[in-house]
Amino acid sequence: MSARSVFEIIGPVMIGPSSSHTAGAVRIGNIARAVLGEDFRRAEITLYGSFAKTYRGHGTDRALVAGLLGMSDDDCRIRDALNIAATLGLEIRFRLAKGEEFHPNTADIELTGVSGKRIFLRGSSVGGGNVLITRINQYEVSVWAKNPTLMVEHVDRPGVIGRVAGVLGNNGINITEMRLTGSNREGEKLMVIEMDRAVPDKVVETITGLPDVTAVIGI
Amino acid sequence: MRRKITISELVAAAEQRGCPIWQVVLEREARLQGTERKNIWQKMKEYWMVMKESLDVGIKPGNRSLSGLVGEEGTMLTRYMEKAKPLSGYGSVLAAAKAIGVAVVNASQGRIVAAPTAGSCGILPAVLSTVAEEIGAAEDAVISALFTAAGVGMVIDEHAGTAGAKSGCQAECGSASCMAAVAAAEMAGGTPRQAANAGALSLKNFLGLVCDPVAGLVEIPCVKRNAIGAGVALLAADMALAGIESKIPLDEVIQAMKDIGDAIPASLKETSLAGLAVTPTAREIEKRMNELEER
Ligand code: SF4
Numbered sequence: 264m265s266a267r268s269v270f271e272i273i274g275p276v277m278i279g280p281s282s283s284h285t286a287g288a289v290r291i292g293n294i295a296r297a298v299l300g301e302d303f304r305r306a307e308i309t310l311y312g313s314f315a316k317t318y319r320g321h322g323t324d325r326a327l328v329a330g331l332l333g334m335s336d337d338d339c340r341i342r343d344a345l346n347i348a349a350t351l352g353l354e355i356r357f358r359l360a361k362g363e364e365f366h367p368n369t370a371d372i373e374l375t376g377v378s379g380k381r382i383f384l385r386g387s388s389v390g391g392g393n394v395l396i397t398r399i400n401q402y403e404v405s406v407w408a409k410n411p412t413l414m415v416e417h418v419d420r421p422g423v424i425g426r427v428a429g430v431l432g433n434n435g436i437n438i439t440e441m442r443l444t445g446s447n448r449e450g451e452k453l454m455v456i457e458m459d460r461a462v463p464d465k466v467v468e469t470i471t472g473l474p475d476v477t478a479v480i481g482i
Numbered sequence: 483m484r485r486k487i488t489i490s491e492l493v494a495a496a497e498q499r500g501c502p503i504w505q506v507v508l509e510r511e512a513r514l515q516g517t518e519r520k521n522i523w524q525k526m527k528e529y530w531m532v533m534k535e536s537l538d539v540g541i542k543p544g545n546r547s548l549s550g551l552v553g554e555e556g557t558m559l560t561r562y563m564e565k566a567k568p569l570s571g572y573g574s575v576l577a578a579a580k581a582i583g584v585a586v587v588n589a590s591q592g593r594i595v596a597a598p599t600a601g602s603c604g605i606l607p608a609v610l611s612t613v614a615e616e617i618g619a620a621e622d623a624v625i626s627a628l629f630t631a632a633g634v635g636m637v638i639d640e641h642a643g644t645a646g647a648k649s650g651c652q653a654e655c656g657s658a659s660c661m662a663a664v665a666a667a668e669m670a671g672g673t674p675r676q677a678a679n680a681g682a683l684s685l686k687n688f689l690g691l692v693c694d695p696v697a698g699l700v701e702i703p704c705v706k707r708n709a710i711g712a713g714v715a716l717l718a719a720d721m722a723l724a725g726i727e728s729k730i731p732l733d734e735v736i737q738a739m740k741d742i743g744d745a746i747p748a749s750l751k752e753t754s755l756a757g758l759a760v761t762p763t764a765r766e767i768e769k770r771m772n773e774l775e776e777r
Contacts, residue, residue, distance in 0.1 A: 267514065268511065268514065268515060269507065269511050269522070269526070269629060269632035269633070269635075269636065270525065270526075270529075270632075271636075271639070272597070272598045272631075272632045272635035272636055272639060272644070272661075273526070273529055273595060273596075273597050273598075273606070273628055273631065273632045273635070274529055274595055274596060274597075275595070275596060276529060276532050276593065276594075276595050277593070277594065277595075277596060277600060278591055278592065278593055278594075279587065279588030279589060279590070279591055279592055279593075279594055279600055279603075279700070280547075280548075280588050280589050280591065280600060280601075280699070280700040280701075281600055281601075281700055282596075282600065285591065313698060316698065316772070317697060317698045317699060317771065319548065319549065319771075319774060320547075320548055320549035320551075320697065320698075320699045320701075320771055321548070321698075321699065322548045322591040325548075325591065326591075337593065339592070339593055341591055342548070342590065342591035342592070
């Protein structure tokens, strides 16, 4: 490591006790919230590895819930997140995974939204507040979510990818990386597209309306 | 490629121009980032505001970690100072109170500024605020001192790293105490050379210090290492200001820290597999924590 700025030495401003347990966990919660795309009413969270071992002491439980509530990683209310969720009448359950080993700091999140919509997400905190999402619903992915990322669920037919890329290109958005991943269901695929800048809602709507596109998630 | 800076270059640059180290660091930052000095100064000032907030919360009653393993030590020390004449001097105890307070704020999921890490975040703000109080320095002097400290931290980061998981606690609390010692000595009117000596005198005392947190939490021994790290920084600054030199220059101490860090086994680098983390008492604490987690 070599610091390129004084603020890598003095800084960042952060919520303790450690960026992998707090900032990383908040980020995983934020992403789960974005994937759900609406407010949640129920969350079932399974913790693995060191997340499971010391989640209370590190406040990982509070940080994950803070992320689900939409707080940012420097929000002073993170440590009150469980109380805030309780006051809002949200149902939250934690489960500790035993014996199953994923990344040391991993959480599975099952969310039920206010409309009854359900999603599943598996994310790991990989240090310094960075995260890696390895599963979204039925798809195995590897999403770092450092850059704006769009996930486009679609029917596996010729032409879909070109249409999506076309819409982005026409709106001046540069794709920096794109991967395809399949699920166990025949003909169903997910495009994970990383871009150099965030996608305006209008563009997301256009992509959602394209033929053979079944769902679009932006994070 | 950018060349790695050294302490001796920072000192030489300051001496040549007859300016303090902080000015050299601030100008270098402006050059590297391609922005104006006043923007960088402003950002550091904002960071200092956050540090001040954490210092305030730190010594208030009720400042306890999430686990409850540590808490209110800052308050205990300030109360003690009101009643007794501290053996190690008013300044050291005040700095220790502030440092441990901030470290507990971190352990309570409060807001802090990593300096250089979250685990060692109490030392630098505590030392600078204590020195400012003792010599009656204005806020600008503290912000300047933060640049001096950051410059030293950058050198350490380039040559050795500042992560406990890579080099042990010498790289966290040791680096913080070293940075604080240099900044404190300069703030109190020391020459760049004296300031560098203060850093060397401090860091030498942390060489070999391993990272062995109990139950994997940034609490035991971390918060107390912050308190004592602050005290060491002040004493090292005093020694340097008295004219004592470190026979081994700071650049070489930093290199030694790197070599020692490489030689420290993984069990003593944040993995909680040895050292204090496996003492009978630590095991007992860990067991209690696990029961709590599973409830
Ligand atoms: S013991 Fe380890 S975790 Fe604690 S402050 Fe030192 S380096 Fe950080």
